Amino acid sequence: MCSGCRVDRGQVCPEGEDSSVTLFREYLRLRTVHPKPDYDAALRFLDRIAEELENTYMLYLQIVSIMTWEGTNPALKSILLNSHTDVVPVFQEQWKYDAFSAFKDAEGNIYARGTQDMKCVTIQYIQAVRRLKAEGRKLMRTVHLMFIPDEEIGGHEGMETFVNHPEFKKLNIGFALDEGLANPGEAFTVFYGERNPWWITVHCPGSPGHGSRFVENTAAEKLVSVINSFLNFREKEKHRLNTSECLTLGDVTTVNMTMVKGGVAYNVIPAEMDVSFDLRIPPTVNLQEFEKQIKQWCKEAGDDITYEFAQKHMNQNITSTEENDPWWSTFSATCKTMNMTLEKEIFPAATDSRFIRAVGIPAIGFSPMNRTPILLHDHNEYLNEQIFLKGISVYKRLIPALANVPPLPDEA
Numbered sequence: 001m002c003s004g005c006r007v008d009r010g011q012v013c014p015e016g017e018d019s020s021v022t023l024f025r026e027y028l029r030l031r032t033v034h035p036k037p038d039y040d041a042a043l044r045f046l047d048r049i050a051e052e053l054e055n056t057y058m059l060y061l062q063i064v065s066i067m068t069w070e071g072t073n074p075a076l077k078s079i080l081l082n083s084h085t086d087v088v089p090v091f092q093e094q095w096k097y098d099a100f101s102a103f104k105d106a107e108g109n110i111y112a113r114g115t116q117d118m119k120c121v122t123i124q125y126i127q128a129v130r131r132l133k134a135e136g137r138k139l140m141r142t143v144h145l146m147f148i149p150d151e152e153i154g155g156h157e158g159m160e161t162f163v164n165h166p167e168f169k170k171l172n173i174g175f176a177l178d179e180g181l182a183n184p185g186e187a188f189t190v191f192y193g194e195r196n197p198w199w200i201t202v203h204c205p206g207s208p209g210h211g212s213r214f215v216e217n218t219a220a221e222k223l224v225s226v227i228n229s230f231l232n233f234r235e236k237e238k239h240r241l242n243t244s245e246c247l248t249l250g251d252v253t254t255v256n257m258t259m260v261k262g263g264v265a266y267n268v269i270p271a272e273m274d275v276s277f278d279l280r281i282p283p284t285v286n287l288q289e290f291e292k293q294i295k296q297w298c299k300e301a302g303d304d305i306t307y308e309f310a311q312k313h314m315n316q317n318i319t320s321t322e323e324n325d326p327w328w329s330t331f332s333a334t335c336k337t338m339n340m341t342l343e344k345e346i347f348p349a350a351t352d353s354r355f356i357r358a359v360g361i362p363a364i365g366f367s368p369m370n371r372t373p374i375l376l377h378d379h380n381e382y383l384n385e386q387i388f389l390k391g392i393s394v395y396k397r398l399i400p401a402l403a404n405v406p407p408l409p410d411e412a
């Protein structure tokens with residue numbers, strides 16, 4: 001039964017492994033890894049699950065799959081359980097085990113790309129729903145499990161497109177859960193907003209000439225000035241983070257110089273040099289003012305400098321974590337009944353939640369992994385099977401609580 005793992009809660013596979021863990025390991029072995037993710041394998045896997053769960057299963061744009069568990073009052077806004085199916089590449093030589101073998105060591109640590117980001121959450125949603133259905137539970141609101149590609153490469157052909165698709169609107173989503181991060185301590189981290197990613201390339205043109213001369217107005221001098229301005233700001237933000245007790249990474253702006261381009265030969269002064277930065281800007285920063293600052297740095301560096309963005313997210317919607325917010329109060333009260341401590345933060349990187357929040361839907365980023373080092377995108381990404389299993393019980397409480405939030409004033 002291990003390979004198919006159609007067994008349910010509490011049932012144990014022949015080798016004594018919980019069937020949910022076996023299913024998780026099976027999913028981890030699918031190579032949905034960039035740059036050529038095997039999405040077909042994921043779709044076949046999900047197709048089978050949908051059949052097992054007897055959920056309505058739809059495929060949109062050939063890639064986004066949605067399993068729907070209809071509520072007893074389907075006119076009410078629904079709950080979205082979102083997860084992406086892709087994972088980032090690995091440097092296999094740096095791993096202790098094959099990154100797609102889902103090796104489990106004696107402590108129950110499962111090693112594979114995607115154990116934390118975010119194949120764990122996908123299977124936890126599925127198994128929680130499976131258990132609830134097996135118990136004959138009926139929920140008031142409809143629950144949609146959405147499995148989406150391309151999150152790791154910016155979501156252009158995934159969530160960014162899908163949120164504007166008429167089929168997305170038809171889902172009538174009131175509240176969404178999406179991915180978060182592990183927490184090495186006892187607490188669980190929850191994310192109510194994200195920093196905006198800005199990927200910028202600054203073009204520094206200059207006078208060319210022979211490498212033996214003191215040519216005026218060179219591209220390199222401008223480049224150095226631009227780099228210094230960005231990196232001085234980086235130092236300030238780093239200092240602000242390191243000297244404040246209450247700030248987390250999501251509360252400051254990070255700047256990283258990630259690419260430089262230019263030059264053709266040792267003795268030819270180039271006519272242009274380019275530099276690219278990855279900026280992540282907290283939702284509290286005035287983005288117009290921030291761009292003015294960038295313009296100023298470019299102006300100070302010399303004439304004719306231009307810049308362009310490869311990513312420039314402007315939406316700064318955050319999700320309410322006020323006690324009077326029905327979604328948040330339900331989420332946090334349910335966690336409290338399980339004695340979970342929550343730490344509220346701004347997500348430092350970008351997830352598909354930014355597209356969900358941008359269309360006005362509240363979303364919480366949450367991956368139930370405490371006592372776990374943050375290893376997403378890292379070598380030897382792993383998750384302990386007990387932590388993974390605990391997460392299923394967490395969702396088994398959260399999903400009905402959220403799906404039973406009484407009709408809101410605008411739904412009456």
Ligand SMILES: CSCC[C@H](NC=O)C(=O)O
Nearest residue numbers: 152153154197311349350
């Ligand atoms: C700006 S699109 C890139 C999205 C990517 N997400 C996860 O790592 C990130 O770099 O944050």
Ligand SMILES: [Zn+2]
Nearest residue numbers: 117118151179
């Ligand atoms: Zn992710």
Ligand SMILES: [Zn+2]
Nearest residue numbers: 088117152376
């Ligand atoms: Zn990721």
